Amino acid sequence: MSAPVALVTGAARGIGLATARGFLREGWHVAMxxxxxxxxxxxxxGLEGALPIIADVSRPDQVARMMAEALAHYSRLDALVxxxxxxxxxxxxxxxxxMWRRVMETNLDGVFLCSQAAIxxxxxxxxxxxxxxxxxxxxxxxxxxxxGTSKAAVIQLTKQQAVELGExxxxxxCVAPGPVNTKLALAVHTPEIRAAYHDALPLxxxxxxxxxxxxxxxxxxxxxxxxxxxxxxxxxxxxxxxxGLPALRA
Ligand SMILES: NC(=O)c1ccc[n+]([C@@H]2O[C@H](COP(=O)([O-])OP(=O)(O)OC[C@H]3O[C@@H](n4cnc5c(N)ncnc54)[C@H](O)[C@@H]3O)[C@@H](O)[C@H]2O)c1
Numbered sequence: 001m002s003a004p005v006a007l008v009t010g011a012a013r014g015i016g017l018a019t020a021r022g023f024l025r026e027g028w029h030v031a032m033x034x035x036x037x038x039x040x041x042x043x044x045x046g047l048e049g050a051l052p053i054i055a056d057v058s059r060p061d062q063v064a065r066m067m068a069e070a071l072a073h074y075s076r077l078d079a080l081v082x083x084x085x086x087x088x089x090x091x092x093x094x095x096x097x098x099m100w101r102r103v104m105e106t107n108l109d110g111v112f113l114c115s116q117a118a119i120x121x122x123x124x125x126x127x128x129x130x131x132x133x134x135x136x137x138x139x140x141x142x143x144x145x146x147x148g149t150s151k152a153a154v155i156q157l158t159k160q161q162a163v164e165l166g167e168x169x170x171x172x173x174c175v176a177p178g179p180v181n182t183k184l185a186l187a188v189h190t191p192e193i194r195a196a197y198h199d200a201l202p203l204x205x206x207x208x209x210x211x212x213x214x215x216x217x218x219x220x221x222x223x224x225x226x227x228x229x230x231x232x233x234x235x236x237x238x239x240x241x242x243x244g245l246p247a248l249r250a
Contacts, residue, residue: 003029016034
């Protein structure tokens with residue numbers, strides 16, 4: 001049997017790139033999709049078993065082409081990781097409709113479109129979908145009206161997919177990462193936000209791309225064969241926390 005195949009979106013850098021590398025280490029082949037062609041080509045260089053595909057997940061025509069290219073190359077698909085995401089932070093009064101749409105079209109429309117396009121191939125393999133949400137989709141916070149709402153919707157979409165696609169043997173789960181020092185986080189995490197995260201994280205540190213990738217790889221693997229419809233927060237304990245950590249540390 002040929003090696004299993006994953007398609008990872010937003011794979012040019014950050015969590016997506018770490019996930020692609022993790023799949024390759026475990027003997028999978030990986031289609032790496034991203035809309036940033038230059039960064040994608042640089043990332044895929046020298047990665048044996050990887051196929052870079054330039055595509056914007058928010059565009060139905062490009063998603064259809066992405067899936068066709070991946071299947072033409074590998075003839076199978078065992079896992080889809082909907083990781084491509086954007087973050088724009090701002091107060092409710094400042095988040096205009098253009099910002100709202102920019103966030104929704106990648107974070108939510110993209111997950112819907114890529115998953116739908118992958119269903120025929122995932123039916124054949126009885127494969128898995130892993131959607132990347134965020135702790136901002138589990139707990140509301142300031143500045144995240146678009147981002148947090150898009151990620152909460154991804155969590156619900158995951159459950160919807162698990163319920164409808166279980167019939168075909170397709171599992172759908174969600175990883176909700178805590179803060180990770182990627183380009184995305186560096187752009188929106190001000191010093192105040194960084195300090196607030198440290199105050200709210202029992203493990204008192206940001207996570208690494210590889211730590212998030214481990215959770216994704218597990219959920220895609222046969223080791224998670226009876227797990228579907230779940231949200232796994234890889235978040236240093238953020239979701240479990242209430243008030244009191246700074247006082248405890250003091
Ligand atoms: N970094 C964090 O702190 C954090 C926390 C929680 C959740 N997340 C989520 O993890 C995922 C990965 O984030 P990251 O931190 O690695 O970000 P990143 O910015 O480092 O990487 C995201 C990648 O997605 C690509 N991308 C964005 N929009 C796209 C589109 N429409 N089509 C195709 N590619 C697109 C970008 O070009 C980039 O290569 C995102 O869904 C993000 O919301 C990140």
